[in-house]
Amino acid sequence: MSATQPSIGERIVYKEFPPITRHRxxxxxxxxxxxxxxxxxxxxxxQAGFPDVFSHGMLVMAYLGQALTDAVPPSRIRSFSTRFAAITELGARLTCEGTVTELIEHNGEKQAKLSLTTRDQSGEIKLVGEAVITF
Structure with missing residues (x-):
């Protein structure tokens, strides 16, 4: 992403990940x-009532963080927060996305709020979040 002003609705973050394996x-x-x-x-x-093991929530969050930093240099990220929405099963193929929801100015710095999601191959949301970036 260049340092030019993004537009509302613009998808800035997009990354697909391979299926989550036992090895991973x-x-x-x-x-x-x-x-x-x-x-x-x-x-x-x-024994805990699940059909199989499932992913660490923080692994899914790390995927979203990686997708964000692949799209935006870390020096331009002002905040990054997430909320877990669902368990991520073994074999899930995750896609992380982030779109601009708001353009703001804070302390003289032009910023954009991003809505972030991580979905599996069925479209089920596993993680939602928000980031604020500068441009």
Whole structure:
């Protein structure tokens, strides 16, 4: 994204990710230190009432953060917040998007508010969020 003024409704963030695998969950478990067995132990997940393990919420948030920083240099991001909307199952193919919802000026700096979403291949929203960027 260039530093030119974006327009309302413009999609600035867009990135697709490969399916979430058991291997990816195990790698994330080790890298993040989040060793909750519900994300990597099939038997534990079944005993908890789930059909299988599912993704760490913070992994899904990391995907959205990566999509945002691929589109906007980190030095231009003023805020980034998210809310988890649904569990992300094993095998989900996630797509992250961000569109401009508002143009504002704050302390003399031109900024844009972005509405962010992460959806799976069925279109189910897994994560919603907002970012404020400068342009």
């Amino acid at each position: 969950l195990a790698l994330y478990c080790g890298a993040s230190g989040d060793h909750n067995p519900i994300h990597v132990d099939f038997d534990f997940a079944r």
